[in-house]
Amino acid sequence: MTRIGIAGAGAFGVALAVALAQAGRAVTLWGRDTAGIEALRTRRESPRLNGVILPETVSVTAEIGEMAACGPVLLAVPMQALSGLLTQHGAALDGRTLVACCKGVDLATGRGPSALIAEACPGTTPAVLTGPSFAADIARGLPTALTLACADAETGARLQERLSTPALRLYRSLDVIGAELGGALKNVMAIASGIVIGSGLGESARAALITRGFAEMQRFARAYGAEPETLAGLSGFGDLVLTCTSAQSRNFRYGAALGEGAYFDPQITVEGAATARAVAAIAKARGIDMPVTQSVAHVIDGRRSIQEAVKILLSRPLKEE
Numbered sequence: 001m002t003r004i005g006i007a008g009a010g011a012f013g014v015a016l017a018v019a020l021a022q023a024g025r026a027v028t029l030w031g032r033d034t035a036g037i038e039a040l041r042t043r044r045e046s047p048r049l050n051g052v053i054l055p056e057t058v059s060v061t062a063e064i065g066e067m068a069a070c071g072p073v074l075l076a077v078p079m080q081a082l083s084g085l086l087t088q089h090g091a092a093l094d095g096r097t098l099v100a101c102c103k104g105v106d107l108a109t110g111r112g113p114s115a116l117i118a119e120a121c122p123g124t125t126p127a128v129l130t131g132p133s134f135a136a137d138i139a140r141g142l143p144t145a146l147t148l149a150c151a152d153a154e155t156g157a158r159l160q161e162r163l164s165t166p167a168l169r170l171y172r173s174l175d176v177i178g179a180e181l182g183g184a185l186k187n188v189m190a191i192a193s194g195i196v197i198g199s200g201l202g203e204s205a206r207a208a209l210i211t212r213g214f215a216e217m218q219r220f221a222r223a224y225g226a227e228p229e230t231l232a233g234l235s236g237f238g239d240l241v242l243t244c245t246s247a248q249s250r251n252f253r254y255g256a257a258l259g260e261g262a263y264f265d266p267q268i269t270v271e272g273a274a275t276a277r278a279v280a281a282i283a284k285a286r287g288i289d290m291p292v293t294q295s296v297a298h299v300i301d302g303r304r305s306i307q308e309a310v311k312i313l314l315s316r317p318l319k320e321e
């Protein structure tokens with residue numbers, strides 16, 4: 001049986017390991033933190049996913065070399081950590097089929113996960129696994145549907161087969177750039193949505209934000225050659241709806257804390273923050289109209305208050321939908 005590797009033992013990596021192992025797949029889960037990995041190996045429970053027990057059949061390791069025995073390797077680290085992971089371990093991972101599970105745009109280079117993988121590991125065909133799914137839901141075996149995007153149809157079909165389970169349903173796509181941009185941009189909108197709710201602007205305003213945010217996502221993705229259908233699918237619209245409307249979303253909760261003026265633990269992974277900065281800079285340089293993203297970037301960097309940002313958004317010229 002082909003062993004599936006998972007690099008990154010955070011909430012998503014652990015959840016995927018649980019789901020795949022429960023479906024009878026052989027799984028090796030790698031993490032960088034030797035002490036944390038030792039604790040996970042013995043206790044079978046991660047502090048990032050309380051109440052979820054990792055099946056005994058999941059092999060847990062801090063030895064990256066063990067990924068060499070795996071067929072596909074799922075890269076489940078935050079987007080801003082991907083480049084470092086590939087720099088450090090690219091040689092050990094090259095030649096595997098690498099599936100990016102991270103959502104975002106690299107702040108240093110303005111690139112998405114598939115481009116970073118292609119550069120660091122030229123011997124692999126990168127794929128992307130993305131879409132609406134909270135780690136806790138996947139780990140509990142709740143029904144979930146995701147997009148598996150790979151430019152190579154054969155590799156994509158093989159991955160779809162290997163990574164689908166009775167509860168985790170993968171839809172195939174050839175549009176890697178569309179899938180990864182949908183996942184990256186929806187996190188920015190989730191922060192904006194949290195800000196709207198946290199600052200008391202109301203649910204009607206949130207619906208307007210989600211809709212106009214979606215238009216903005218499509219505009220940006222189109223400029224990169226993405227298919228409009230991809231943005232309308234699970235990895236775009238699906239994940240946008242989930243994260244803009246659920247307090248389970250860390251991006252939404254971060255935005256809500258900003259809106260309420262409340263404390264937010266900086267240790268919590270909030271992918272949309274760096275991505276807002278990266279996308280705002282690219283959009284400005286390329287002349288792509290991204291008012292919501294620009295506002296989020298300004299607010300999180302303290303260059304604009306929420307009140308100023310809202311005033312500017314509401315005073316934009318009236319136009320056709």
Ligand SMILES: NC(=O)C1=CN([C@@H]2O[C@H](COP(=O)(O)OP(=O)(O)OC[C@H]3O[C@@H](n4cnc5c(N)ncnc54)[C@H](OP(=O)(O)O)[C@@H]3O)[C@@H](O)[C@H]2O)C=CC1
Binds near residue numbers: 007103
């Ligand atoms: N959680 C969720 O519900 C979902 C998450 N995702 C995506 O999955 C990605 C990972 O998120 P998630 O698992 O939730 O994040 P977490 O914050 O739960 O965990 C991040 C993990 O990445 C590890 N890590 C960080 N930097 C490196 C590095 N340089 N090398 C190796 N490991 C590293 C951390 O290790 P350490 O503990 O040592 O810091 C930690 O185990 C994100 O892009 C997210 O958008 C997608 C769908 C759902």
Ligand SMILES: O=C(CO)COP(=O)(O)O
Binds near residue numbers: 131187269270
């Ligand atoms: O991507 C996710 C759900 O699809 C998880 O969202 P958060 O990172 O906002 O928690």
